[in-house]
Amino acid sequence: MKPTILVLLLWGILYSGFAQEQPEALKTTPLPSVEIKTLDGKTINTKELSNDGKPFIISLWATWCRPCIEELSAIADVYDDWVEETGVKLFAVSIDDAKTASRVVPFVNGRAWDYEILQDLNSDFKRALNVVDIPFLCILNGNGEIVWQHTSYAPGNEEEIIEIIRKLSK
Amino acid sequence: MKKTSLAFLIICFIFFFTGFKGFSQPSSEHGKISGDFGFSGMYYQPDSLINAAEVEEKVRGNAYLNLLYTNKQFTVGARYEFYLFPLVDFEQIAYKGQGITYFFADYKNDFIQVTAGTFYEQFGNGLTLRAYEDRNLGIDNSLLGTRIKITPYKGISIKGIWGIERKNFDFDYLTRKDFVRGGDLEISFTELFPAIAEKQFAAQIGASFVSKYENPTHPVLKLPANVATWATRFNFRYKGFRIESEYAHKINDPNNTNGYIYKNGEALFASASYSMKGLGTSLSFIRADNMDFRSQRDISSTTSLLSVNYLPAINRQYSFPLLGNYSYVSQPNGQIGIQAQINYLIPKKTKIGGKYGTNISLNYSRFHDIEKNIVPLADSLGSMRGTDGYQSNFFKFGPHLLYQDIGLEISRRFDSRWKLELAYNYISYDLNILQGHADTTLFHGHHIAADLLCKINTKHALRLEIQHLYSQQDMGSWLHAMIEYSISPNWFFSVSDSWNYGNNTAEQRIHYFNIAASYIIKTTRISLQYGKNREGILCSGGVCRTVPASYGVGLSVNTSF
Numbered sequence: 001m002k003p004t005i006l007v008l009l010l011w012g013i014l015y016s017g018f019a020q021e022q023p024e025a026l027k028t029t030p031l032p033s034v035e036i037k038t039l040d041g042k043t044i045n046t047k048e049l050s051n052d053g054k055p056f057i058i059s060l061w062a063t064w065c066r067p068c069i070e071e072l073s074a075i076a077d078v079y080d081d082w083v084e085e086t087g088v089k090l091f092a093v094s095i096d097d098a099k100t101a102s103r104v105v106p107f108v109n110g111r112a113w114d115y116e117i118l119q120d121l122n123s124d125f126k127r128a129l130n131v132v133d134i135p136f137l138c139i140l141n142g143n144g145e146i147v148w149q150h151t152s153y154a155p156g157n158e159e160e161i162i163e164i165i166r167k168l169s170k
Numbered sequence: 171m172k173k174t175s176l177a178f179l180i181i182c183f184i185f186f187f188t189g190f191k192g193f194s195q196p197s198s199e200h201g202k203i204s205g206d207f208g209f210s211g212m213y214y215q216p217d218s219l220i221n222a223a224e225v226e227e228k229v230r231g232n233a234y235l236n237l238l239y240t241n242k243q244f245t246v247g248a249r250y251e252f253y254l255f256p257l258v259d260f261e262q263i264a265y266k267g268q269g270i271t272y273f274f275a276d277y278k279n280d281f282i283q284v285t286a287g288t289f290y291e292q293f294g295n296g297l298t299l300r301a302y303e304d305r306n307l308g309i310d311n312s313l314l315g316t317r318i319k320i321t322p323y324k325g326i327s328i329k330g331i332w333g334i335e336r337k338n339f340d341f342d343y344l345t346r347k348d349f350v351r352g353g354d355l356e357i358s359f360t361e362l363f364p365a366i367a368e369k370q371f372a373a374q375i376g377a378s379f380v381s382k383y384e385n386p387t388h389p390v391l392k393l394p395a396n397v398a399t400w401a402t403r404f405n406f407r408y409k410g411f412r413i414e415s416e417y418a419h420k421i422n423d424p425n426n427t428n429g430y431i432y433k434n435g436e437a438l439f440a441s442a443s444y445s446m447k448g449l450g451t452s453l454s455f456i457r458a459d460n461m462d463f464r465s466q467r468d469i470s471s472t473t474s475l476l477s478v479n480y481l482p483a484i485n486r487q488y489s490f491p492l493l494g495n496y497s498y499v500s501q502p503n504g505q506i507g508i509q510a511q512i513n514y515l516i517p518k519k520t521k522i523g524g525k526y527g528t529n530i531s532l533n534y535s536r537f538h539d540i541e542k543n544i545v546p547l548a549d550s551l552g553s554m555r556g557t558d559g560y561q562s563n564f565f566k567f568g569p570h571l572l573y574q575d576i577g578l579e580i581s582r583r584f585d586s587r588w589k590l591e592l593a594y595n596y597i598s599y600d601l602n603i604l605q606g607h608a609d610t611t612l613f614h615g616h617h618i619a620a621d622l623l624c625k626i627n628t629k630h631a632l633r634l635e636i637q638h639l640y641s642q643q644d645m646g647s648w649l650h651a652m653i654e655y656s657i658s659p660n661w662f663f664s665v666s667d668s669w670n671y672g673n674n675t676a677e678q679r680i681h682y683f684n685i686a687a688s689y690i691i692k693t694t695r696i697s698l699q700y701g702k703n704r705e706g707i708l709c710s711g712g713v714c715r716t717v718p719a720s721y722g723v724g725l726s727v728n729t730s731f
Contacts, residue, residue, distance in 0.1 A: 029202065029204070030202060030240075032240065033240075033278075039407075040360050040367065040372035040407060041358055041360060041372055041373075041374040041405055041407075042358060042360055042361055042372075043327065043358070043361075064487045064489070066489050073583075077526055077583065097292075097296070097302075097480075097482065098292075098295035098296050098300075098439070098480065098482040099482035099483060099484055099487075100482075100484075100487070101295075102412075102414060102441035102443065102452065102454060103441075103443070103450075103452050103454075103511060105412060105443060105445055105450065106443045106444075106445040106450025106451055106452040106511065106513055107450055107513055108450070109410075109445035109446060109447055109448070109449065109450040109513070110445065110448070110449060110450030110512075110513020110514060110515060110529070110531070111450075111513065111515055111529060112447050112448045112515045112527070121292060122290060122291070122292040122296075122300070122302055123290070123302065123303075124290070127290070128238070129730075130204050130205055130206035130236060130238065130730035130731070131206070131730060132206050132208055132693075132695075132728040132729075132730055133695070133728065136693075148692075149692060149693050149730075150659065150690075150692055150693065151690065151692075151693050151694075151695055151728075151730070152662075152688075152690050152695060154631065154656040154657070154658040154659055154660075154661075154662060154690075155623065155625050155631035155656060155658060156625065156627075156628050156629045156630070156631060156656075156658030156659070157658050157659045159628050159629075159658070160658070160659055
């Protein structure tokens with residue numbers, strides 16, 4: 001039984017490895033339309049998210065998710081440079097529920113993050129984006145269409161993110 | 171049976187690597203199909219030492235596929251779940267079966283949204299209603315029915331719901347004698363009067379009402395067919411200050427979890443915070459008394475099945491593996507507690523803060539049971555059944571300490587290569603009340619953790635984690651170490667060992683080793699893991715379930731498209 005699983009896994013890895021090498025034009029996907037809240041309790045539709053025609057980032061995170069905090073902290077260290085260079089903006093959508101939602105603002109301020117924070121209290125946006133696990137990050141072009149999505153965080157991922165944004169802002 | 175599971179594994183793979191590529195072609199005229207797929211399987215080996223029993227079918231797995239189709243204002247969606255031979259921890263909570271567990275059609279415009287089919291919903295903080303899913307815990311209490319949301323004016327929102335709660339894989343909806351209905355109103359002054367927003371004020375108020383119907387059948391007690399809960403809430407912000415609160419009330423609801431008493435239930439959640447850039451402070455309070463609210467009154471408190479509402483455990487939740495077994499479990503029928511936290515950033519480019527600044531976080535939480543003065547007994551057997559139960563002083567902490575956590579965390583990036591995080595926690599935990607252990611001694615544990623990250627270059631990174639738990643209760647002291655090597659953005663490799671060196675029984679001083687590898691490409695993640703997993707509890711949001719010990723090879727595949 002075990003060898004079969006291993007063979008299947010290897011096949012999977014190889015297959016997706018080939019898939020990666022195929023040249024791929026930037027396919028765009030529209031952003032789902034879901035109601036989420038601003039930190040002032042205002043309800044906004046995710047379709048309204050924009051950055052004055054410039055590319056932007058949406059990151060799904062939570063105060064209890066360590067890799068999410070690691071990713072947002074790593075971006076925070078270079079965020080000023082990114083904004084200056086490309087005019088990019090990051091929307092950090094917290095999926096904290098009632099348990100931790102009231103601590104999102106003190107948490108973000110306590111780390112001096114400059115992101116625009118939004119709240120998805122019952123994971124409606126997460127579900128509409130078909131997100132399995134967080135951290136989940138997507139890059140959108142100036143028209144608000146998703147051009148790139150990624151799950152999980154490994155140190156150094158931010159290099160790939162800024163490369164894509166550089167291409168988009170040309 | 172082996173053939174069945176293997177065939178299923180193969181089908182999953184074929185489906186995943188061939189079929190899906192075709193689905194994800196977006197087209198604006200014809201709408202958009204999106205979805206996600208998850209498979210998690212394990213090959214189980216018995217290990218008598220860690221109490222991993224021989225399982226009936228060695229290869230087991232959970233799998234599901236979600237599909238959504240959106241075309242302008244219409245959305246339809248469905249989920250198929252295949253849990254016929256689920257992972258043993260899901261088998262244990264009877265999350266076993268297969269079928270289309272989620273399906274809906276939805277239309278929305280700026281004024282109205284209507285949903286028919288299955289849906290998830292939350293009113294306020296969830297004290298009266300929360301239909302949600304937590305796939306890792308095997309929780310899904312979605313409602314099958316209809317929902318309507320109306321926004322008559324910007325800043326005013328009204329919701330109404332009517333439905334039957336999902337009960338794992340029981341699809342006997344036609345014979346069910348219970349359902350839930352309710353409504354919610356929220357007014358946002360910030361949106362109604364934009365002028366106040368300019369002065370940095372923000373305010374909302376809201377109210378909800380939820381009622382459960384269940385056919386009353388009981389040989390002795392006269393039970394209410396309808397049980398109602400209502401709640402009011404507000405939140406207010408001025409500059410860096412925020413306060414919010416919600417109070418909920420439930421009329422008499424004799425049920426299995428409260429011993430069939432007729433007392434009303436109530437809950438209060440309140441939170442205040444002040445923050446400015448570089449500093450965040452918060453203080454929260456929760457009290458819950460007889461607020462366990464289920465669609466069916468005979469459900470036991472040992473499961474989270476058919477919960478209509480949600481009583482958040484407001485303590486800080488840790489991801490440290492050694493503390494996993496000592497996570498607070500929310501007590502809807504009696505808890506009172508506070509949680510306080512301070513986050514501070516020692517500024518960047520200062521002598522103490524260093525080039526990147528240093529994060530400090532202090533945390534304190536304490537939870538007790540509530541005072542219960544038993545009313546004179548009506549029952550000759552000495553139980554509270556059929557009476558008003560007890561009386562309780564609202565703000566008084568009960569005699570039993572359930573959970574306490576004192577924590578300090580410091581994290582600092584030294585340069586572009588090195589980052590260090592240190593944490594200390596002192597945890598007190600009542601294993602008897604929170605986990606039903608026979609042992610009534612309070613658990614005390616000192617936990618220290620160090621996490622060192624070294625970014626070798628822009629793609630390669632090495633992480634070293636060392637954790638130590640010192641305790642003389644329960645399983646005693648533990649040492650945990652992990653090394654993880656990552657290659658951005660595709661690969662993770664890790665080796666870890668948790669050693670229960672301080673166990674009172676010499677044979678139980680076991681090494682729980684694990685090796686794992688993951689491959690990630692965009693939104694697909696494939697992980698392979700081999701090792702021993704200890705018996706314990708798995709928690710999320712104060713809702714927990716026990717997990718049996720296991721030993722074997724695990725494979726998981728997740729993707730979204």
